Amino acid sequence: MASRFALRAFAVLVATAVNFAVASAEDRSIVVASTTSTQDSGLFGYLLPIFKAKTGIEVKVIAQGTGQALDTARRGDADVVFVHAKAQEEKFLAEGFGVKRFDVMYNDFVLIGPKSDLAGVKGQDIETALKTIQAKRAPFVSRGDRSGTHSAELTLWRQAGIDIGASKGSWYREIGQGMGAALNTASAMNAYVLSDRGTWLSFKNRGELEIVVEGDKRLFNQYGVMLVNPAKHPTVKQQLGQTFVDWIISGEGQAAIAGYKIDGQQLFFPNADKKGA
Amino acid sequence: MRAAASDLPLVLDSVSLEANSTTILDRLNLTIGPGAPTLIVGPNGAGKTRLLRLCMGLDAPSAGRITWGGRADSEMRGRAILFQRPVMLRRTTAANVAYALAQVGLPRSQRADRIAALLESVGLSDLAQRPARRLSGGEQQRLALARALARDPEILLLDEPTANLDPAATRGVEEIVLAAAKSGIKIVMASHDLGQVRRLAGDVIFLVRGAVCEQAKAEYFLDHPKTQEAAAFLRGDLVI
Amino acid sequence: MSDQFSAWQLILNGDPALFAIVRLSLAVSLSAVALAALIGMPLGALLGLARFPGRSVPVVLLNTLMGLPPVVVGLAVYLLLSRSGPLGGFGILFTPTAMVIAQTILIVPIIAAPTRQTVEDLWVEYRDELTAMNVTPAGRMTTLLWDARYSLVTALLAGFGRAAAEVGAVMIVGGNIDGFTRTMTTAVALETSKGNLPLAMGLGVILLAIVLAINAAAWGTRVWSERQAG
Numbered sequence: 001m002a003s004r005f006a007l008r009a010f011a012v013l014v015a016t017a018v019n020f021a022v023a024s025a026e027d028r029s030i031v032v033a034s035t036t037s038t039q040d041s042g043l044f045g046y047l048l049p050i051f052k053a054k055t056g057i058e059v060k061v062i063a064q065g066t067g068q069a070l071d072t073a074r075r076g077d078a079d080v081v082f083v084h085a086k087a088q089e090e091k092f093l094a095e096g097f098g099v100k101r102f103d104v105m106y107n108d109f110v111l112i113g114p115k116s117d118l119a120g121v122k123g124q125d126i127e128t129a130l131k132t133i134q135a136k137r138a139p140f141v142s143r144g145d146r147s148g149t150h151s152a153e154l155t156l157w158r159q160a161g162i163d164i165g166a167s168k169g170s171w172y173r174e175i176g177q178g179m180g181a182a183l184n185t186a187s188a189m190n191a192y193v194l195s196d197r198g199t200w201l202s203f204k205n206r207g208e209l210e211i212v213v214e215g216d217k218r219l220f221n222q223y224g225v226m227l228v229n230p231a232k233h234p235t236v237k238q239q240l241g242q243t244f245v246d247w248i249i250s251g252e253g254q255a256a257i258a259g260y261k262i263d264g265q266q267l268f269f270p271n272a273d274k275k276g277a
Numbered sequence: 278m279r280a281a282a283s284d285l286p287l288v289l290d291s292v293s294l295e296a297n298s299t300t301i302l303d304r305l306n307l308t309i310g311p312g313a314p315t316l317i318v319g320p321n322g323a324g325k326t327r328l329l330r331l332c333m334g335l336d337a338p339s340a341g342r343i344t345w346g347g348r349a350d351s352e353m354r355g356r357a358i359l360f361q362r363p364v365m366l367r368r369t370t371a372a373n374v375a376y377a378l379a380q381v382g383l384p385r386s387q388r389a390d391r392i393a394a395l396l397e398s399v400g401l402s403d404l405a406q407r408p409a410r411r412l413s414g415g416e417q418q419r420l421a422l423a424r425a426l427a428r429d430p431e432i433l434l435l436d437e438p439t440a441n442l443d444p445a446a447t448r449g450v451e452e453i454v455l456a457a458a459k460s461g462i463k464i465v466m467a468s469h470d471l472g473q474v475r476r477l478a479g480d481v482i483f484l485v486r487g488a489v490c491e492q493a494k495a496e497y498f499l500d501h502p503k504t505q506e507a508a509a510f511l512r513g514d515l516v517i
Numbered sequence: 518m519s520d521q522f523s524a525w526q527l528i529l530n531g532d533p534a535l536f537a538i539v540r541l542s543l544a545v546s547l548s549a550v551a552l553a554a555l556i557g558m559p560l561g562a563l564l565g566l567a568r569f570p571g572r573s574v575p576v577v578l579l580n581t582l583m584g585l586p587p588v589v590v591g592l593a594v595y596l597l598l599s600r601s602g603p604l605g606g607f608g609i610l611f612t613p614t615a616m617v618i619a620q621t622i623l624i625v626p627i628i629a630a631p632t633r634q635t636v637e638d639l640w641v642e643y644r645d646e647l648t649a650m651n652v653t654p655a656g657r658m659t660t661l662l663w664d665a666r667y668s669l670v671t672a673l674l675a676g677f678g679r680a681a682a683e684v685g686a687v688m689i690v691g692g693n694i695d696g697f698t699r700t701m702t703t704a705v706a707l708e709t710s711k712g713n714l715p716l717a718m719g720l721g722v723i724l725l726a727i728v729l730a731i732n733a734a735a736w737g738t739r740v741w742s743e744r745q746a747g
Contacts, residue, residue: 031611031692040711045695062611062692076600077610180710187712205712235600235608335648353651364646367664368746376660380650408746424650 029058030240033070033078035148036178038223039063041198041267046260051247057240065178067146073097073226076233079241082248084148084196084223098226102249105257105268106222107197109152111213112183114190121192126216127160134162137171139191141182144174148221153194156218183209196221198267223268225249248272284345284355284431285463286310287332292341294327294487301327302487304341309432313479314454314464316495318471320516323484325467326361329434332465333358354381357430361437363421365409370401370420373409377424395423399453415446422453426462433457435466439473451476471511475499483507485516524719534696535720539727542700545613545687546680549620550628553676557625558669561632562658566640579633582626587619588685594619595689611692616700619686624676631672635665667739674735681728701727 038044039061048059062072066083070092073081081098083089092098111129113121119138121129133140134157143150157164164172175185179199186193187207195203200211213219227245230236247253254270261267287309294302302324309315309332317325330336331343334353345351366373374392383391396402399419404412409420418438425433435454439447454477458464468474474481478495483506491498491507502508510516527535564575596602598610598618609615639661647657662669684702691698693707701724708717 036710039707060611060692060694060697062694075602076605178710180712184710184712203712205714233600235605333649335645353649358645358649360645364643366660367666372746377650380652380656408743428650 028056028240029060030079030237030244031060031062031077032080032082032244033062033064033072034082035066035069035084036063036180037084037147037149037196037199038082040178040180041196041202042262043198043257043260043268047248047253047256050256051244051253054252055243055247057243059244063178065143065145065147066151070097073228076228076235079228079237080225080244081228082223082225084221085151086222086224088146088148088151089224089226093226097229097232099229101224101226102245102272104223104225104248104272105254105270106220107268108214109149109194109219109221110197110200110211111192111219112186112195112200112209113192113212114208115210116190116208117212119192122212124213126156126213126218129213130156130160130162133192134160134164134167137169139189140172141186141189141191141193142172142174143179143182144176145178147178149179149194149196152219152221156194159218201262201265201267222271282346282348282355284351286346287432287465288344288347289331289338290342290344292331292338292343294324294331294336295339300487302331302338305487305489307482307489307492309463309465311463314458314466314477315480315482316474316478317465317467317482317484318469318474318510319484319490320510321469322486324487325484326436328484329358329436329465329467332356332432333434354428355431356434357425357428357432358434359418359421359425359436359438361440363417365412365417365420367410368408369406370409370412371396371405373420374423374427377427381428391427395427398426398456399423400449413446415442415449418442418446418450419453422450422457426457430462432463432465435464437467437469439468439470447473471499483510485510524716524723527719528723535723537696538699538701538704539723541613541698542681542702542724543727545616545700546620546677548617549624549680550673550677552617552621553624553628554673556621557628557676558632558662559658560625561629562636562662564629565633565636566654566657566661576633579626579630583630585623585626586685587623587683588689590623591619591686591689594622594686598690610690611694611698613691613698615690616687616698619690620680620683623683623686624680627676627679628672631675632662632665632669635668635672636661639665667743670735670739674732677731678728681724 034044044061052058062069062078064072066085066088069078069081069083070088072078073092074097082104089101093101111126119133119136121132124132142153154164173185173189173191175182179195180203182193183195183199183203184205185191187205187209190208192212225245225248227238227241228236230238249272254272257268257270258266289305289307292302292305293300305328317328319325327336331338333356334351342349366376371392374395375388378388378391393402396405399422401416401419401423404416409417412420439450442450451473454464454466466477474495480494481492481498482489483491483498485506491502491504493503498507499511502511506516564579594615595610597604598607598615599605600610643661647660652660682702684706687698687700688703688706691700691703693699693703699707701720705717705720708720
């Protein structure tokens with residue numbers, strides 16, 4: 001009878017769903033909370049197969065802003081964090097949620113803007129450029145999401161002597177989303193936006209945008225990795241997570257990072273020193 | 278499976294039915310006993326349908342008492358009712374009968390034979406696998422009869438079952454009703470077709486404006502009505 | 518999934534990542550519909566048949582819940598399933614199971630509310646017959662649900678449509694993990710944020726085509742079924 005068939009079909013579907021749970025509660029997998037800039041740049045797509053081939057460990061990356069990634073780890077929903085906002089990372093460590101912080105790699109931020117460069121900031125240093133943009137009220141897109149890039153952006157405004165919280169107007173567009181979304185928005189609005197070089201290099205929807213400011217020492221962008229503290233969350237996969245941390249700062253992992261290129265250009269520069277903090 | 282205790286005689290004791298401050302049935306006193314079919318006749322709006330629903334137990338009276346075989350509380354197990362427009366379940370003809378059998382608890386193993394027998398008795402054997410909703414009006418009424426008979430009822434109530442049917446279909450239904458009556462089922466049927474009354478009735482209850490106007494054996498009622506309203510009705514005048 | 522190819526090329530090449538994403542999307546959404554139907558149809562039928570004072574309250578509430586924002590459901594389920602949350606012990610956050618749970622919650626009202634209305638309307642027609650046939654309350658529910666099956670399929674398809682189309686809930690509770698919890702919709706979101714707009718659009722078209730195919734299959738099943746049982 002049709003109803004009996006339907007019942008059986010339901011049962012199969014439920015079993016499939018349950019099966020997902022079983023299959024994904026794999027022994028050899030870890031959750032790494034990382035940033036949208038590392039995801040959108042394609043770095044993990046390149047690195048993780050190498051890591052898996054060597055260790056057999058499946059790495060599941062949740063890509064969020066740095067702030068959100070650290071919060072996810074605070075809740076115990078990740079085993080490792082791999083982010084780029086040193087101040088926030090050190091706070092995380094001080095709160096006891098991380099075991100030890102290691103530098104992993106760096107790249108730089110670049111200021112992106114429209115080819116027409118209506119604010120006329122091309123070639124300036126970053127502080128002057130930001131001052132100019134604010135003075136001329138040129139459209140500027142901010143991540144606005146407590147990410148590493150957002151933290152860096154806020155620091156740069158501060159260093160330029162601008163209280164952005166007070167002086168932001170309708171020219172300053174906070175979108176609360178990831179780097180790719182910010183670039184899309186800037187492309188559509190012909191606005192300025194601070195981006196990490198990795199995401200920019202792999203971003204396809206550039207429209208009229210190009211790099212307007214780069215190379216300034218203050219645009220240095222450091223990435224760090226931490227194992228989430230099992231003392232705070234006993235469910236953290238300590239051994240497997242530590243294997244990942246160890247690998248990424250090892251000679252092999254560092255070489256792999258250096259090996260990731262787009263159109264011949266290297267996106268991230270390994271700089272782990274193994275001692276960590 | 279016939280109910281253990283009998284539902285007859287069906288007695289209405291000063292039964293009234295009110296709705297929206299209108300009196301639909303007014304202090305009816307009736308006794309329906311076993312035997313030949315009882316036909317309930319009367320003009321439209323007289324309350325025939327309401328009376329049948331009370332006899333079935335679908336509705337409760339506003340005043341007075343109904344008893345089935347002396348019991349006021351009687352499950353509807355030993356009775357069955359046919360509505361003017363039967364509702365066909367969205368499945369085949371045979372499945373409709375199977376459904377009725379399932380509701381009265383006939384074990385699955387015995388159903389196939391009983392379904393075949395019932396369909397045979399109502400002349401629908403050839404249409405067993407047809408979707409019930411695609412039967413003609415007359416066929417649907419016969420299927421409704423099969424469902425009713427599946428309950429092995431003691432009383433079979435019918436509410437103007439042939440009102441919407443052509444003569445051929447009407448005859449089909451009447452034949453089944455007569456066969457049921459012959460097998461001992463008490464028929465209580467509303468009708469406003471006097472020819473039908475003549476063909477089927479043992480006795481007649483004549484209802485006007487919610488009250489029993491006359492009650493007599495069929496021959497007496499039809500040929501020697503006692504009341505003016507009955508005479509008018511039989512003449513074909515409007516009885517207001 | 519490679520950025521270099523267009524969506525069409527991915528199909529022709531039989532790109533395994535694309536097919537894995539399609540499989541996951543269907544598995545999650547179809548499972549959610551199945552579970553939601555198991556919960557929502559009896560619930561709707563029960564409410565459709567029940568008569569008690571204050572009945573309008575659950576009826577209106579159920580109708581309102583059809584508009585549950587997916588992202589809110591995602592957040593709520595996330596908080597429940599997080600390791601720091603009450604159900605964290607099961608460890609099912611960031612898995613397809615969590616996605617099925619979130620989507621099920623989302624579409625139970627979408628199935629239950631129309632079921633309630635359909636059963637309520639049908640009861641008006643069926644009440645006398647079913648009462649006269651001594652049908653039990655449970656029997657009434659199953660009979661009405663079965664007889665109303667064609668109308669109810671529409672409710673199921675509405676539920677499926679909603680599940681297949683939403684991104685907010687599965688993104689939050691699934692995490693859009695490459696190879697594990699990436700569905701068609703989260704893939705579209707990801708490719709959009711990477712600036713791969715043509716690929717994102719192509720994926721969107723593929724998703725639409727799949728939903729269309731399922732609706733066509735449902736329609737075909739109905740036509741065939743009507744021929745059998747009317």
